[in-house]
Amino acid sequence: DGGITQSPKYLFRKEGQNVTLSCEQNLNHDAMYWYRQDPGQGLRLIYYSQIVNDFQKGDIAEGYSVSREKKESFPLTVTSAQKNPTAFYLCASSDPGLAVNEQFFGPGTRLTVL
Amino acid sequence: AQSVTQPDIHITVSEGASLELRCNYSYGATPYLFWYVQSPGQGLQLLLKYFSGDTLVQGIKGFEAEFKRSQSSFNLRKPSVHWSDAAEYFCAVGSLSSNTGKLIFGQGTTLQVKP
Numbered sequence: 001d002g003g004i005t006q007s008p009k010y011l012f013r014k015e016g017q018n019v020t021l022s023c024e025q026n027l028n029h030d031a032m033y034w035y036r037q038d039p040g041q042g043l044r045l046i047y048y049s050q051i052v053n054d055f056q057k058g059d060i061a062e063g064y065s066v067s068r069e070k071k072e073s074f075p076l077t078v079t080s081a082q083k084n085p086t087a088f089y090l091c092a093s094s095d096p097g098l099a100v101n102e103q104f105f106g107p108g109t110r111l112t113v114l
Numbered sequence: 115a116q117s118v119t120q121p122d123i124h125i126t127v128s129e130g131a132s133l134e135l136r137c138n139y140s141y142g143a144t145p146y147l148f149w150y151v152q153s154p155g156q157g158l159q160l161l162l163k164y165f166s167g168d169t170l171v172q173g174i175k176g177f178e179a180e181f182k183r184s185q186s187s188f189n190l191r192k193p194s195v196h197w198s199d200a201a202e203y204f205c206a207v208g209s210l211s212s213n214t215g216k217l218i219f220g221q222g223t224t225l226q227v228k229p
Contacts, residue, residue: 043158090158102148
């Protein structure tokens with residue numbers, strides 16, 4: 001089955017630590033996205049990548065970093081510079097050539113800072 | 115600025131009753147409109163989408179939505195709600211002209227279903 005996987009489902013981090021969230025897709029999609037979700041705030045875009053080896057900042061990129069070395073993978077690192085990292089993180093992908101802008105979502109990772 | 119507004123943060127309906135969730139957008143270009151549903155602790159699932167053509171679109175799980183350009187709205191409806199419809203619903207808008215594939219999401223509406 002094609003889809004998007006995110007791991008881990010739950011992640012606990014101590015203050016001052018960097019953590020990396022995994023996102024993998026086997027849909028052969030060119031574009032991938034990372035969102036942060038907080039209660040009552042909808043989805044906010046952190047980073048996005050339209051093609052391998054290229055990515056752009058979204059609306060709330062401070063304290064986060066990404067890489068896009070492979071088409072199927074788009075890991076997100078939450079650095080110690082992120083002041084309030086506890087949130088639900090969602091990864092998505094899309095293929096503009098098939099259905100413009102429709103995004104497919106992974107199951108999410110819940111990050112908690114202890 | 116581009117924006118999506120879902121005026122109702124929380125809605126409660128009785129099982130079997132009809133449902134309408136509101137969505138208003140502000141977008142300069144021709145919009146591509148979406149409704150997604152999210153169960154607690156899960157990712158988002160696409161319910162339906164509107165790109166062009168018939169302004170009344172049918173989706174999964176018995177949902178439909180109507181695009182009204184004059185009102186800048188894309189409201190989601192269901193004639194008879196089931197208890198399993200309790201979830202959070204997000205309206206989103208995108209555009210070809212942005213050339214980024216980015217979507218703008220509303221704040222979400224939480225649906226509670228009373229037995």
